[in-house]
Amino acid sequence: xxxxxxxxxxxxxxxxxxxxxxxxQDMNHExxxxxxxxxxxxxxxxxxxxxEGTTAKGEVPxxxxxxxxxxxxxxxxxxxxxxxxxxxxxxxxxxxRRTGEGYNEQFFGPGxxxxxx
Amino acid sequence: xxxxxxxxxxxxxxxxxxxTMNCSYKTSINNLQWYRQNSGRGLVHLILIRSNEREKHSxxxxxxLDTSKKSSSLLITASRAxxxxxxxxxxxxxxxxxxxxxxxxxxxx
Numbered sequence: 182x183x184x185x186x187x188x189x190x191x192x193x194x195x196x197x198x199x200x201x202x203x204x205x206q207d208m209n210h211e212x213x214x215x216x217x218x219x220x221x222x223x224x225x226x227x228x229x230x231x232x233e234g235t236t237a238k239g240e241v242p243x244x245x246x247x248x249x250x251x252x253x254x255x256x257x258x259x260x261x262x263x264x265x266x267x268x269x270x271x272x273x274x275x276x277x278r279r280t281g282e283g284y285n286e287q288f289f290g291p292g293x294x295x296x297x298x
Numbered sequence: 299x300x301x302x303x304x305x306x307x308x309x310x311x312x313x314x315x316x317x318t319m320n321c322s323y324k325t326s327i328n329n330l331q332w333y334r335q336n337s338g339r340g341l342v343h344l345i346l347i348r349s350n351e352r353e354k355h356s357x358x359x360x361x362x363l364d365t366s367k368k369s370s371s372l373l374i375t376a377s378r379a380x381x382x383x384x385x386x387x388x389x390x391x392x393x394x395x396x397x398x399x400x401x402x403x404x405x406x407x
Contacts, residue, residue: 185340214394216397221399222399223386223397223398223399223400224341224386224397226394226395226396229394239394240396271340271341273340273341281328282328282329283327283328283329283348283349283390283391283392284329284390284394284395285346286331286343286346287333287341287343287395288343289340289341289342290340291339291340292338292339292340
């Protein structure tokens with residue numbers, strides 16, 4: 182099992198360009214997440230999905246869009262990249278939570294390092 | 299917000315010593331999770347402790363949870379250089395996990 186994979190691993194964009202980050206998981210997880218990690222800020226949730234065809238906003242959703250057309254894939258799009266979006270992006274997945282219980286452990290991908298000039 | 303706050307921000311010890319890091323949070327939770335992140339890598343789940351548990355062990359890891367004080371601690375016994383990493387706590391209630399800024403642990407040979 183590959184677990185959670187992310188493509189690409191590195192990318193440099195110019196301001197205003199667009200791109201899509203792809204996350205794939207082979208664990209049949211219902212939930213998937215996109216985070217960004219900046220120095221001194223910890224991980225911040227951008228968007229997440231609790232199932233195929235569903236998406237929801239996280240803590241810092243502005244400037245990003247997502248789609249979950251297939252259960253195993255979660256795409257993160259930047260329509261018009263800005264220097265403030267320079268960051269390391271992590272995708273994660275987990276099993277769905279049972280009623281009344283907290284969220285389950287998350288499995289993380291290796292990250293995508295994005296630089297916007 | 300359920301965000302956990304880790305303390306200390308950084309910790310430097312010698313191999314063989316124990317490392318203790320703490321996590322505080324503000325709202326009620328169903329479970330609390332600890333993760334490790336090696337430099338340049340994704341986070342790796344270490345342990346999950348439920349709100350009705352007070353202590354949990356996994357290998358050299360010992361986690362405690364005090365829901366009355368809204369705090370948790372992670373103890374790594376007999377630290378190794380390979381334990382050098384950042385450690386994050388993530389309280390979980392009815393909203394998604396929220397990660398703090400982490401404790402950066404440096405274990406010197």
